[in-house]
Structures are given as C-alpha cells and as structure tokens.
Amino acid sequence: MNPYRVGRSRDYVGARHASPLQPKIQNSKLPLKHLAVIGLAFLFLEGCATFSQNMVPVRDSLIAGDIPKAVADFKKISAGKDDLLHMLQQGYLSQLSGDWLDSNNAFDAAEKRYEELYTVSISNEVFSLLTSDNSRPYRSNEQEMALIPYYRIFNYLQLGKADDAMVEARKANDKHKVDLTQTEKMGERDIRFKAFLNYYTGLLFASRGENNDAIVSLRTAFKLYRLGNTKFSLPVPRWLPADYYDAAIQVGLKDEVRRLSDPYPEIAAMASKNHHNNVILFLESGFVPYREGIDIFLPILKTDDDKEAAKTYYKKYGGDIYAYQARPPKLDQFLRISYPKLTMFPSAVASMKVVLPNGESLSTERGLNLGIETDLQFKQDSGDILLRTFIRTLAKQGTLKSAQDSSKGLGDLMNIFNVATEQADTRSWLLLPERIDLVKASVPAGTASLTVKFLDADGNVVEEKQVPVNPQAHGLQWITVRCFK
Amino acid sequence: MILSTKSRMVALLAVLSLAGFWGCASRTVSRIDPGTQVDLSGDWNDTDAKLVSEEMINDCLKAPWLLRYSKKTGKSPTVIAGSIINKSMEHIATDVFLMDIERAMINSGSVEVVASNVERGEVRNEKADQQVNASPETLKKMGMEQGADYMLIGQINQINDAEEGKQLKYYQTDLTLVNIETNVKTWVGQKKIKKYIGQGKFQP
Known part of the structure; x- marks a missing residue:
C-alpha cells in the first residue's frame, strides 16, 4: 500500500463496485527509517478488522441467497464494543431465518443497550480523541433504531401475538x-x-x-x-x-x-x-448505502522558519531557491486523517410486481426509501463527524509534539500509534434494505401462494419468489419478502 | 526519577489510552430477596406487579360485594380470571399479578376460583383421556364443572412524557369484577403508578 495515498481505507466494504482514487505525491525522497513508521503502523493495523469489514462475508452470503451461511458467518463475529450493532444484525438475521422469538429478543436487547449508551463515558470519549471514533461503543442513530418497531411488529404477528405487536406500535408512535x-x-x-x-x-x-x-x-x-x-x-x-x-x-x-x-x-x-384486501406485502430490496473510509496521508516535513535559519540558508545558497528546494526533505511526521463517506450499494431491482392466482399483476408502491433516509441521516451526522475528526487531529498533534520533545524514539512511536489508530468510523447496520415497497391485495380464500417478481430497469426478472399465503375473509395477513440482488 | 512535565503528559495519555481497553467489566450474579425493590431501566418490573396485586387484593377482598354475595346465597362466590388487556407501551406479563390475585382469593377461603380459559382446555383434555383410559372408580365425569359467578377482567394503560434524559411514566391498572349472568360490574379496582426516570448524559 502506498503510504502517500488519498483514497479509500481498508474499511472499504464495497470493493466490487468502485475503483479507489490514488493520486500520488511525486518525487518525495524520504529516508527509509521514516517509511518504516508507516510500515509498522500498517502492520499494527493488519490484525484489526472492523465490524463492518467482518460483516462483508455475511452480506455476500445473503447476496448469494444463502441465509444459513450468512448466519454461520455472522456467528464467527464477536460483538465487543459494537454489541449494539451486533444485536441489530442478529435481530435482522434471525428474522430472515424465521426465528421470530430470537429476533425480538435481540431487538429488545438492542433497544435496552441503546438507552444505556445515552450516558456517554468520558474515558471512552477521551480515548477516542487519541485513537479514532471506532474505539467508542457503537451508539447507532435515530434512523436505525426507528426500524426496530417495524421488524418487531412483524415478528409478533408471525408469532400470533397481535396484542404484543400493538404494544410495539404504541411504543413506536410514542417514541416518534x-x-x-x-x-x-x-x-x-x-x-x-x-x-x-x-x-x-x-x-x-x-x-x-x-x-x-x-x-x-x-x-x-x-x-x-x-x-x-x-x-x-x-x-x-394508493390505499x-x-x-x-x-x-x-x-x-x-x-x-x-x-x-x-x-x-x-x-x-x-x-x-x-x-x-x-386481505394480504399486505412489504417487499424489501437492495442494501442501504454504507459508510466507507476516506484516508488522507500527509507527510509533514520539517520547516526551518526561524530567522536565523533563513539567514544561514541565504548565506549558503544566495538567491538560488532551486538549490534549496533540491535538498532532500526532512520528515517530521506522517499525518493520517480518516473520515467516512457514504456510498450507494447498487441494486439490480428497479420495480416489483405481485402476481395473483388469476394472473392479475399488481405494481408495488414505495413505502420507505431507506437509501434516502440513510443519506439524510448521514448528512445530519456529518457536522459532528468532521468536528470530531478536527479535534482528534489536534489532540494527536498535541501528544505527538509532547512525545517528540521528550525523545525522538518516543516521538516515532507516537507517530506510529497515531497513524495506526486513525480510522474512519464506518460502522452501520449494513444488512438493511435500500427500500421497502408495499402492496395490498385481495387474495381469494384457498390461495396457497403468490408470485413476487423483482424486476430490473428494463423489466427483466431479477428474482422471482413464491410466497406462501393463508388469506382469510377478514383481517389482514402481513408478509415480508426480501430480495438481496 | 523525576519526569518532565511533557513526559508526564505522555505517560498520562498512555495510561488513559490503556484505560480505554479496560472498559469491559466482568458479570456478577447474586441472589437477592424477591421483596427487594430494584429498578434498572425504569420499565414495568416485578415491583410494579407486586404493588398492583397488593392494592387489588386488599381492595377486592374487603369490598362489600363479597359479603353481599355470601349473605344472599349462603356460599362463597366463584371467580374466573379473564384477560387483562395490555394497552401500554411496554410488554407486561399481566399473568404475574393476576396469579397473585388468584392466590390471595383462594387462600382467603372466601372466594373460589375456577381454572381459566387456557387452563381448563388442558384439564378437559385430561378428562377426555380418562373416559377411555381411566378405571371406572377413578374416572372423572364430563359436564360436572363448576360455573363461575364472576369474571375478573381489566386493562393497563400508560402515558409517557420524555425530554432529554428525563422521562415520566404513568401506568393505570383497572380491574373489574363482572357478574357473568347479569353483566353488572360488582367491583372496580384501580392502581396508579407514576415513575420519574432520570439519566445522566455523562459518566466517568
């Protein structure tokens, strides 16, 4: 990896879909020992895969349509300080597996943990200013937490506990x-x-x-x-x-x-x-945009900006500024600044249709566009992220200067620590769908299944699913279907 | 060894950094008296269920309906527990205090309680099985169940108010004893619980 890179960090979770930017600083002749700073920093980083990186195989298994493998992959991931995020993903995966009870338990635990995390740990905050936002426990955001009732209501309905579903509905309406x-x-x-x-x-x-x-x-x-x-x-x-x-x-x-x-x-x-209308289908497709890290690596060179040094240089080189510039630069430190940006996860699905037993085809309507929701939430969070990045950079500069003043070795070590720990916080609930469409249908009694078609922009079928139904004369059956393509 | 101010600062930051890694405390479990009041999240808990059942039991068994029924019929009334509708914003195990009330009624000796809708299904299955498999001497007859005179029904409602780390929760539990034959409400009990939950924004 080129240390002078400006581009996506190792937190890049959508590598299949984009190419990183890699402008380079040319003609930098830096001593090998300084390059070792960067080398060591990255060796240190190698063992620290983030939660988002660990979730990529889970998401890939879902794209491949293999939910049991996704669950198995997920079980290998330890929660650690990202326990809230772990609970959210667990809740969602359990629902996909049809384990409604486990899903609700995980979401319940997530809501409790979210409330606990309202109280901010000062020591964690200080630590994050010296390392990165990743060292803080994952706190989630309003947009993610607001989706818990949506999933829990559905789980309770599947469990035949309509009263509990209504408790969730009242709770959600009260909270929002x-x-x-x-x-x-x-x-x-x-x-x-x-x-x-x-x-x-x-x-x-x-x-x-x-x-x-x-x-x-x-x-x-x-x-x-x-x-x-x-x-x-x-x-x-429509309805x-x-x-x-x-x-x-x-x-x-x-x-x-x-x-x-x-x-x-x-x-x-x-x-x-x-x-x-006795059946309502919620059709989920795609994946929400994800956060990926942008890294800026800057070699900070030593500057001789005092008057005495200027006089010395002037005596030595006269007005030949080119002679001065040709001197090999002395490296003071490497500065790494990392912050997240939001990247769309492309979905092949452009529209959906539900085909009734009589051949009638119903178009779906947009219920919730989580792609837009996530984008708006990210914009809301961006100010805070940039402010924290700025303060963290200042704090790291402070510790580095103190260390450099103590001894050169300590300064180098602090530089390695600062570069290695600087990482964008790319954590998010990656498995959420990009959009939730809905359609209400009048399905004749005795119908065993409906056909759901996920279509691309040209109307070609991306995925077709047979969804079991049990329509009743009265009441509304709730069904969710997810397409990961 | 005397450290310079800058060295001390570096050492302090190093210690703080290490402190960040020691954030996870180990879990401890201990047995406590079931009567002890412990509030963790501020949600409905065992203490609230106990407060409701105590209030309802006292009120229900001292209310004039019991004496009136005994005087009129010369026997104890029979009660069946119906459902308590949870209209709150929390998942509340209403069976907890319903069972407490049933237990208090039975133990008081002045009220008889018959099995609830769910319970009697299981009992009937057993009786049906006995018709085929039990010996004639031990066989229990079908159609000999004791009909209840009153049904206990109720609901829980909740009102919340919240603002930046402060929360007010108000629960109201209403129980009603309804005469099954006449639909007359014989007794109405009510318990109100109000809680204030404060949560600090910061901790060390």
Missing part, C-alpha cells in the same frame, strides 16, 4: 410523536419515516379493531404523506386515503369523513373495495 400543528418544521427524513411508520401502525390498529388508535395513526400518515408529496414528491400510498376514510367512519368522525370525501368523491368506492 408527531405534532400535527408543527409539521412545517419537520425535516425531510422525519416526514418520510413518520409517514411510513404511522401508516404501518395504523394498518395494524385498524386490522385489530382498535379504531381510536387507528384513526390517529392514519390521519397522521395521510397528512405527512401529503406534506411530503408537496415538498419533495413523496408518493401517497391510504381509503384506510383513513374507513377509520374515520368507524370512529364516527362525520366532519373528517366529509373533509375526505369532498375532494375525493371516489373514496367511498375505494374504501368498499379496500375491505376485500
């Missing part, structure tokens, strides 16, 4: 409260996620006859989707107005029913048709 009088102040990420969450929980409440809760969630979802539609063209799910209208009728809110039916005269017919 929406003040409908203050929606104009909401950010894009908030609007997108809370619109989806409220639609999701509203459907659950409505399907369980909890109409008071359903109307609150569906009203919120409707208003947020409409706001998102006005602000950034967020599509309103949402009908679901909202239905809930308003159930609760007896005549004014609200009228406010809905005046601009949408067809809503009553839609609601009537909606009563026949």
Whole structure:
C-alpha cells in the first residue's frame, strides 16, 4: 500500500463496485527509517478488522441467497464494543431465518443497550480523541433504531401475538410523536419515516379493531404523506386515503369523513373495495448505502522558519531557491486523517410486481426509501463527524509534539500509534434494505401462494419468489419478502 | 526519577489510552430477596406487579360485594380470571399479578376460583383421556364443572412524557369484577403508578 495515498481505507466494504482514487505525491525522497513508521503502523493495523469489514462475508452470503451461511458467518463475529450493532444484525438475521422469538429478543436487547449508551463515558470519549471514533461503543442513530418497531411488529404477528405487536406500535408512535400543528418544521427524513411508520401502525390498529388508535395513526400518515408529496414528491400510498376514510367512519368522525370525501368523491368506492384486501406485502430490496473510509496521508516535513535559519540558508545558497528546494526533505511526521463517506450499494431491482392466482399483476408502491433516509441521516451526522475528526487531529498533534520533545524514539512511536489508530468510523447496520415497497391485495380464500417478481430497469426478472399465503375473509395477513440482488 | 512535565503528559495519555481497553467489566450474579425493590431501566418490573396485586387484593377482598354475595346465597362466590388487556407501551406479563390475585382469593377461603380459559382446555383434555383410559372408580365425569359467578377482567394503560434524559411514566391498572349472568360490574379496582426516570448524559 502506498503510504502517500488519498483514497479509500481498508474499511472499504464495497470493493466490487468502485475503483479507489490514488493520486500520488511525486518525487518525495524520504529516508527509509521514516517509511518504516508507516510500515509498522500498517502492520499494527493488519490484525484489526472492523465490524463492518467482518460483516462483508455475511452480506455476500445473503447476496448469494444463502441465509444459513450468512448466519454461520455472522456467528464467527464477536460483538465487543459494537454489541449494539451486533444485536441489530442478529435481530435482522434471525428474522430472515424465521426465528421470530430470537429476533425480538435481540431487538429488545438492542433497544435496552441503546438507552444505556445515552450516558456517554468520558474515558471512552477521551480515548477516542487519541485513537479514532471506532474505539467508542457503537451508539447507532435515530434512523436505525426507528426500524426496530417495524421488524418487531412483524415478528409478533408471525408469532400470533397481535396484542404484543400493538404494544410495539404504541411504543413506536410514542417514541416518534408527531405534532400535527408543527409539521412545517419537520425535516425531510422525519416526514418520510413518520409517514411510513404511522401508516404501518395504523394498518395494524385498524386490522385489530382498535379504531381510536387507528384513526390517529392514519390521519397522521395521510397528512405527512401529503406534506411530503408537496415538498419533495413523496408518493401517497394508493390505499391510504381509503384506510383513513374507513377509520374515520368507524370512529364516527362525520366532519373528517366529509373533509375526505369532498375532494375525493371516489373514496367511498375505494374504501368498499379496500375491505376485500386481505394480504399486505412489504417487499424489501437492495442494501442501504454504507459508510466507507476516506484516508488522507500527509507527510509533514520539517520547516526551518526561524530567522536565523533563513539567514544561514541565504548565506549558503544566495538567491538560488532551486538549490534549496533540491535538498532532500526532512520528515517530521506522517499525518493520517480518516473520515467516512457514504456510498450507494447498487441494486439490480428497479420495480416489483405481485402476481395473483388469476394472473392479475399488481405494481408495488414505495413505502420507505431507506437509501434516502440513510443519506439524510448521514448528512445530519456529518457536522459532528468532521468536528470530531478536527479535534482528534489536534489532540494527536498535541501528544505527538509532547512525545517528540521528550525523545525522538518516543516521538516515532507516537507517530506510529497515531497513524495506526486513525480510522474512519464506518460502522452501520449494513444488512438493511435500500427500500421497502408495499402492496395490498385481495387474495381469494384457498390461495396457497403468490408470485413476487423483482424486476430490473428494463423489466427483466431479477428474482422471482413464491410466497406462501393463508388469506382469510377478514383481517389482514402481513408478509415480508426480501430480495438481496 | 523525576519526569518532565511533557513526559508526564505522555505517560498520562498512555495510561488513559490503556484505560480505554479496560472498559469491559466482568458479570456478577447474586441472589437477592424477591421483596427487594430494584429498578434498572425504569420499565414495568416485578415491583410494579407486586404493588398492583397488593392494592387489588386488599381492595377486592374487603369490598362489600363479597359479603353481599355470601349473605344472599349462603356460599362463597366463584371467580374466573379473564384477560387483562395490555394497552401500554411496554410488554407486561399481566399473568404475574393476576396469579397473585388468584392466590390471595383462594387462600382467603372466601372466594373460589375456577381454572381459566387456557387452563381448563388442558384439564378437559385430561378428562377426555380418562373416559377411555381411566378405571371406572377413578374416572372423572364430563359436564360436572363448576360455573363461575364472576369474571375478573381489566386493562393497563400508560402515558409517557420524555425530554432529554428525563422521562415520566404513568401506568393505570383497572380491574373489574363482572357478574357473568347479569353483566353488572360488582367491583372496580384501580392502581396508579407514576415513575420519574432520570439519566445522566455523562459518566466517568
């Protein structure tokens, strides 16, 4: 590895899809002993694969469609200080394996750990300023934690525990409260996620006859989707107005029913048709964008900037500045600055279709675009990341100068330590899908399975799955399907 | 050996760096009295279940419905435990205090409790099995179950308020004893629990 590299660090988790930038500093003639600093630093680093790097084989197994191998690969990864991240991945993998109980236990533990980590350890923070953000326990972020109820609700429904699913729904709505009088102040990420969450929980409440809760969630979802539609063209799910209208009728809110039916005269017919929808599919595809490390390596040369030195040079070389520049540079230190950037993980899937037994083909709708959500979350976090990188660089310079002043050997050692420990924090919940689409369908009783087609941009089938169903005359069956391609 | 200020600083930073590696404490387990109040997360726990059951038991067994029933019929009332709907935002094992209430009712000697919906399914399976496999002397007859006079039902509701590391949790548990024949609510018990949970932003 070229030590003068500006480009992706070893945390690069998407090597199959991009080529690293490698501009080089030319004509640097540095003593071999200084190159040894970098060599030693990288030898030190070799044994320290990050959690994100360890997760790459797991993700590759999923792309290959081998969930048991992904689980087996995951079991080899130790949690350490990244226990929260480990729990999130564990919860998700267990759900993919159909182990709903284990999935819920892992997500439950993740939520508890997240709350514990609200209290920041000062010693950890100090340590991270001398090493890297990776030395801090993984704390996750709002966007990742907000997805736990989505998965837990589904798990409880699979376990036949609808009451517990509703507990999760209430918990999620409470945690992500929406003040409908203050929606104009909401950010894009908030609007997108809370619109989806409220639609999701509203459907659950409505399907369980909890109409008071359903109307609150569906009203919120409707208003947020409409706001998102006005602000950034967020599509309103096709059946949402009908679901909202239905809930308003159930609760007896005549004014609200009228406010809905005046601009949408067809809503009553839609609601009537909606009563026949007995299956809802959540189709997940792709992978969320991941964080990859960007490294900047700078050799800092010794400068002779005092007046006496300048006089000496002037006497020796006169006005021949070229003679001065031709002198071999003296290396003071190597400076390594690492920070993360977000990289899209390409997905072959552009659209999805669900084929009913009678051959009717239903197009899906965007429920939640986690690609955009992750991007917005990263932008929100970027200021903090850059500030921390700046402070860390200053702190490391301070320790290096102190060490260099004590002795040269100690200075070199500190330089090795600083370069070796500088790593971008690329940790994230890598296995999440890039997007969640949804479709409601009226499936005839006795139907054993539905065909789900994941299509590329040209309409070619990327993956086709037969999804078992058990449609009932009343109620809504919840199904999730994931495509990793 | 006297160290310079800079050397001391380097040594201090080295110690702090090493301290970062020693972040993981070992797990310890010890037995404690089940009556001891221990609050960890602030979520509903065994102490809350105990507070609810104690309050409900005291209230239910001292309420006038029991005496009225005994005077009117000359026997103890029979109660069946129905369901307690969890409308809170936490996963609460409602069976914990429901069983406490059942136990207190039975032990008081003034109330009879019959098996719940779930429990009697298992008992009926056993009785059905006896019809085929048990000896005539030990065989228990079908259709001889004691019908309950009252059903205990209820729900738990919760209201939360939170702001930057501070949280307020309010739980309200309502239990109702309903006369199965007439639907008349004979007794209503209520227990309110309010908790304040504070969490510091920093620790050493």
